[in-house]
Amino acid sequence: MKTLIISSSLSKNSRSFILCKEISKRLTEKDIEIEFVDARNLDIKPCHIQITDCMKDLILKVAETDNIIIGMGVHCYSINDALKIILDTCFGKAISKFFGIACAAGGEKSYLSTQHLTQICMNEWRMIQLPRVVYATSKDFEGDRLVNKDVIERIDVFSEEFYKIGSKLIS
Numbered sequence: 001m002k003t004l005i006i007s008s009s010l011s012k013n014s015r016s017f018i019l020c021k022e023i024s025k026r027l028t029e030k031d032i033e034i035e036f037v038d039a040r041n042l043d044i045k046p047c048h049i050q051i052t053d054c055m056k057d058l059i060l061k062v063a064e065t066d067n068i069i070i071g072m073g074v075h076c077y078s079i080n081d082a083l084k085i086i087l088d089t090c091f092g093k094a095i096s097k098f099f100g101i102a103c104a105a106g107g108e109k110s111y112l113s114t115q116h117l118t119q120i121c122m123n124e125w126r127m128i129q130l131p132r133v134v135y136a137t138s139k140d141f142e143g144d145r146l147v148n149k150d151v152i153e154r155i156d157v158f159s160e161e162f163y164k165i166g167s168k169l170i171s
C-alpha cells in the first residue's frame with residue numbers, strides 16, 4: 001500500500017506537522033510505502049499564478065498513491081491557506097481515494113473546522129474519509145513534544161484503523 005502524508009502547514013513550529021510525523025512513525029512499522037510531503041519545502045503558488053515544478057510533482061504523487069493523510073492547521077475555523085492551494089491545484093487525481101485528517105488548532109472549540117476539508121474532498125473528488133480525526137490543541141504539547149496521552153492514544157488508533165481500512169480498500 002502506498003500512503004502519501006501531506007503536512008500542509010507553513011508554520012515554522014507547526015503542530016500538525018508533529019501529528020503527521022507521529023502517524024508516519026506508526027505506519028512505517030507496517031508494510032506501507034510512505035511518501036511524506038512537508039509543504040514548507042514546497043514552492044507553491046495560487047492556482048491562477050503558476051503551477052510550479054514542485055506542484056507538478058505533487059500532482060503525480062497524488063495520482064500514484066493509494067491513499068492520503070492530510071495534516072492541517074485551523075485558520076479562521078477552516079483549513080489553512082497552503083492546504084487550500086494544494087487542494088485547488090494538486091488534487092485532480094485524488095478521485096475516490098481514501099483519506100484521513102490530522103488537525104492542530106489553537107483551541108478546543110474549532111474541532112468542526114475539519115469538516116471543511118471533509119466537504120471539499122468528498123464533494124469534489126468523492127474521496128472516502130476515515131471516520132476518526134486526530135485533533136490537538138496547543139495544550140496537548142510541551143514545546144515541540146506531544147504530551148497528552150489521550151491524543152497519543154488517538155494517534156495509535158487512527159494509524160491502526162487507517163492501515164486496516166486502507167489495505168482493504170485496495171485489495
Ligand SMILES: Cc1cc2nc3c(=O)[nH]c(=O)nc-3n(C[C@H](O)[C@H](O)[C@H](O)COP(=O)(O)O)c2cc1C
Nearest residue numbers: 009011014015016073074075076077105106107110
Ligand atoms: C490566521 C490564523 C487563524 C487561526 N484561526 C484559528 C481558529 O479559528 N481556531 C483555532 O482554534 N485556532 C486558530 N488558529 C491557531 C492555529 O490553529 C494553531 O496555531 C495551530 O497550531 C495551527 O496549526 P500548525 O501549528 O500546524 O500551523 C489560527 C492561527 C492563524 C495563524
